[in-house]
Amino acid sequence: MLKTSRAQKFIKSKVFILLILLVLEVVVFTILSQGLYVSIINIRNILNSIVITAFLTVGAVLLMVRGYVDISASAVGCFTTMMVATLLAAGMPWPIAILFCLIASGVVGFVNAVLITECGFQPFIVTMAMAQVLKGLQYIIFGTNRIDIKDPTMVALGTQRIGGLVPYTLVLALICIIVYGFILSKTYFGKSIYMIGGNPQAAKLAGFNPKKMAYILFINDSILAGLAGCLLAFRMKAGALDSITNGQFTGMTGAILGGVSFGGGTGGMFGAFIGMLVISGFKTGLTLLAVPPWWMTFGSGALLLFALAFDRFASFRRTKS
């Protein structure tokens, strides 16, 4: 029986290509910015910018491996920035305030899952509608004013850095990625997501429960987004509207770059994480070079297309040889 060694497999994987891309990116931006790209200030910027995206990426990867999408994640995050700020301002102790936010987020995920599994609606449509509902509710409930957060513990959690460089929130995000990455690649639960995502009918006939899985994944995705929202509020020391705009798209783009497909059943957490780094690094690079925002949007889209084309080409070469 032919066995490919781990190293061989790694070199053939998308993750390897991405790592090369990441290195290239750092080199190019460093040259273009005359070294500013690797300065402490910029590294702090990059590290800051990936925290929220990381949480959204984790949820998105799990859903996408199952073959679902959740467009409402950013809206959930925005909602909880306002909610946590309001609750704290009302004098609620922080553990309880966070808990309420997570419960509220979980409810959103639950409703998404009900509409998708019980009524058979398309995830894309359901969550798109849900995103709008939440946006509206956010204005209706919390108004449009900025709400300051004064709780010292939470402000500290949101703003302080280990050694002045690595934000505490980033540590939380990394732990989250590692834990979920482990679950996805090594455990029975993770395997079930791949199997159900690969072919729900076959998996069901083999004793899996696709319905239950949909509930778990949507609730999980919303809770992660809710948590990200809270952490963002702590960092900004306030709840502000439109704080996470389309963060889940960055997450999804990262995941796709990393080899997670829309069809479900493929890809992994590590690849998605690297993919997300590539995108975040790219965006920060463009900001640093003072590229106008519309060029940044253009650039992120172009990067994804480029990576997809590159991967296609590479795998084409692979099958030819």
Added chain:
Amino acid sequence: MAQETEVKTSVMNNGSQGLTLEVDNISKSFPGVKALQNVSFKATSGKVLALLGENGAGKSTLLKVLSGDIRPDEGEVRINGVPQKFDAPVQAIQAGVSVIYQERQLVPSMSVIENIYCGDLPSTKAGILRKREMKQTAEKIISDFGLDIDPYEKLGRLSTAHQQMVEIMKAYRRDSKIIAFDEPTASLTDTEVTILFDLIKRLKEEGKIILYVSHRLAEIFQITDEIVVLKDGRMVKQLNTAETNEAELIKAMVGRDIGDTYSALKRNDKIGDVLLEVKNLTTDAIHDVSFTLHRGEIVGFAGLVGAGRTEVVRAIFGADPIKSGEVILDGETVHFKQPKDAIEAGIALCPEDRKEQGLIRFRSVQDNVCLPVFQKMKKGLILDRKKQEALTEKAIEKYSIRTPSLEKLVVELSGGNQQKVILGRWTSELLTTKLLILDEPTKGIDVGTKAEIYQILCDLAREGKGVIFISSELPEVINIADTIIVMHNGHVTGTLARADATEEKVMSLAMLD
């Protein structure tokens, strides 16, 4: 419109007299496999040429080369002496080659008409579909085939057999000079097979070249004129059907004699107590189905397509809702809400449609074999890799699955080998099965392995397990099963013991009105 088609056909006919197809020195490799090695043969018009070989011998790959789906590493294909270079299936179709693939290539959410036209929908210059023309032609084709199919029905709602027939209609409509069939009968029952064979005879008389792949030797003798035998990607020999016999073919294909399959079986002779009792089971598709199965017994289900055999086992397995009736397993009335419950109670179901219900196509062979038993492979928090590998290796050995590695994506295996993966999955020793249900398990499986599968069924029976065996190949059911249940239109129309069962008796029960 009808006239137009006729004119077109007759022009094509003149064109296809004296037609030749030469496959010259074709080679094709995939990572870890040489699928074809220097294969050469020639086919002439008005003849049906069979491609014969074990699972993974390279038959489908060869047809994919002809259809422009795969580019060969070496060699060329010539039509009437002119070398053809197909970069895409469209070019092959334009050159007059149609291939009906082993895996259906249809769109389940579209109507029968749209599927028949899939690929080149006729439209006006302004780009508007010519719906009336489509409908008329589709209706004509359906009636040419003598089938009762509503052209507006969504394809996904048709039976597997009728879907397969639509696939054939698609190629028939194109009116190609060269038509290749890759295991067309694997999911058909006798009625459609008869229709198909009449059609092939007609096409042959019209002077077309027909290539025909099948693992059913009886069919090969029935309709083919010449045979090309492939083994491990190489051409073994080309011979005239009239001048050969089964034994010679099997020997060329497998490389050894396998003797008479059925009489060589070591059967179970100790039938035990009752294991499963089904009483008046009724669902949307079946009515009042009752039967009993004992430990160590193989119960076979025969019947035409749509007779409700698959629906019976799906209902027992908890995959379809039951309206009324009772299922008693081991003396206890059970009511499975989902397949999971049935599996936990000791039932395994190997489903009929491997692409839709069996395989996780873009996952590895290993994942596909271990699918129902992952839960039993937990080692602390993680899944035990070694256990998975061991189980998969066993399945590969037991069914001689041809794969270069455990990690190969199952979609890249040959059709028969995919089927073996599913069989391996449902017969693994980690499943503590009391009752094994197999729905068309030998679909697409080569002769040698078929014999092995029969023996595995008998072995399971000898271990005291119950086996339900559904098959549309009559000889197989009446020779393997101890009891044969015949169904028609959702009802059980008869139960026969193996000793009394003949093909005629079963057929007359299956067609009962």
